[in-house]
Amino acid sequence: MEIRENKMRIGILGGGQLAMMMIQMSEKHNIDFIVVDPSDNPPASKYVQCIKSDYNDKGSLDLLITECDVVTIDFENVPSEALKYLENKVSVYPGSYAVEICQDRLKEKNIFNGCNIPTTEFRTVNSISDLSLAIEILGNDSILKSRRLGYDGKNQITINKYSAEEAWRLSGETESILEKKVDFKTEVSIIGVCPKSSETIFYPLVENFHRDGILNLSIAPYENPKLQKLAESYHNKITKELNYTGVLVIEFFLDKSGNLIANEMAPRVHNSGHWTNEGANISQFEAHIMAIADINIKNISVNGNSAMLNIISKMPKNINKSNNTYKVYDYGKSERLNRKLGHITITNDDKKDLIENVNKISKSFF
Numbered sequence: 001m002e003i004r005e006n007k008m009r010i011g012i013l014g015g016g017q018l019a020m021m022m023i024q025m026s027e028k029h030n031i032d033f034i035v036v037d038p039s040d041n042p043p044a045s046k047y048v049q050c051i052k053s054d055y056n057d058k059g060s061l062d063l064l065i066t067e068c069d070v071v072t073i074d075f076e077n078v079p080s081e082a083l084k085y086l087e088n089k090v091s092v093y094p095g096s097y098a099v100e101i102c103q104d105r106l107k108e109k110n111i112f113n114g115c116n117i118p119t120t121e122f123r124t125v126n127s128i129s130d131l132s133l134a135i136e137i138l139g140n141d142s143i144l145k146s147r148r149l150g151y152d153g154k155n156q157i158t159i160n161k162y163s164a165e166e167a168w169r170l171s172g173e174t175e176s177i178l179e180k181k182v183d184f185k186t187e188v189s190i191i192g193v194c195p196k197s198s199e200t201i202f203y204p205l206v207e208n209f210h211r212d213g214i215l216n217l218s219i220a221p222y223e224n225p226k227l228q229k230l231a232e233s234y235h236n237k238i239t240k241e242l243n244y245t246g247v248l249v250i251e252f253f254l255d256k257s258g259n260l261i262a263n264e265m266a267p268r269v270h271n272s273g274h275w276t277n278e279g280a281n282i283s284q285f286e287a288h289i290m291a292i293a294d295i296n297i298k299n300i301s302v303n304g305n306s307a308m309l310n311i312i313s314k315m316p317k318n319i320n321k322s323n324n325t326y327k328v329y330d331y332g333k334s335e336r337l338n339r340k341l342g343h344i345t346i347t348n349d350d351k352k353d354l355i356e357n358v359n360k361i362s363k364s365f366f
């Protein structure tokens with residue numbers, strides 16, 4: 001057997017930009033990584049060799065078992081059987097139970113409600129008659145969402161634009177939920193890091209602005225001590241229930257009466273936490289790796305105000321990658337409609353100046 005001189009090795013299922021940044025941002029910990037991804041040259045392949053295979057490929061899973069101390073994910077739709085197979089033999093964080101719940105909007109909503117965390121009203125939809133009845137109860141101002149495989153606003157149908165029959169057909173007649181639209185003031189998310197053997201550490205709330213269901217802009221911190229405390233208490237309930245290790249993010253609507261309504265959660269680092277690369281002493285990516293590798297995180301602190309603008313569909317031609325006002329991340333992916341290709345982070349001690357810069361940058365590039 002190969003001797004690894006006590007160097008830790010982490011396996012990552014999924015080699016997208018999240019895996020890429022986990023590897024990039026945790027360089028100083030001298031950890032080796034093995035990435036498994038079914039696609040050609042995923043973003044993480046810029047930094048480490050990626051094994052091209054399906055997530056269920058037994059050979060790849062066995063390799064992770066023999067070579068790695070811990071396995072994690074950059075993508076929540078990894079088949080849970082693959083995680084179950086791995087976790088019999090190697091530590092997997094987050095575990096298959098947590099990931100399975102986050103893969104299914106119905107289970108996710110049920111666990112929120114079971115923990116007394118408010119969600120919007122919803123109904124399970126398995127047929128056209130379920131949908132018609134659900135619309136009667138919740139009204140036309142509602143959204144049909146597939147239970148599985150939805151991301152960036154995909155697999156969601158706004159009912160007030162369609163008849164029940166049309167919506168059901170457009171959904172592909174798949175297991176879904178109908179949820180009532182929330183007339184929100186804004187959206188926020190809480191990013192919490194659950195170390196293997198100590199209390200969760202939180203970043204401040206971040207405010208999120210979506211366009212067509214895709215995150216466009218995040219601004220942090222969203223300063224509101226009462227909501228921060230409430231979001232942290234909700235996060236603690238969930239991670240206790242899920243016996244969670246690593247970064248978990250919960251997205252909320254903030255309704256017009258000031259209530260936090262849980263929308264969904266991600267069992268991984270999250271797009272609304274990309275600002276932490278420049279905006280915090282430890283980024284969400286490094287923090288996740290430290291948490292699962294059982295490296296002590298002394299504290300997390302934030303530097304001034306930060307914003308993150310996503311680069312979607314097209315990489316702006318005139319973007320200056322070396323400048324002092326903003327930082328550009330290019331994931332090296334080919335252009336495609338509504339695909340996340342990179343992001344820009346902007347920091348400033350003064351929030352007003354930050355917003356001004358964000359507006360300027362948005363105008364010149366998007």
Ligand code: ADP
Pocket residue numbers: 120143150151152153154179180181182183184187210213214251263264
């Ligand atoms: P995804 O997995 O695609 O991110 P979300 O449920 O988070 O799915 O939906 C994406 C965005 O669509 C949300 O961030 C929000 O802006 C909008 N949205 C989704 N559900 C609702 C809802 N019930 N009420 C109002 N807006 C919603």
Ligand code: MG
Pocket residue numbers: 251264
């Ligand atoms: Mg979302």
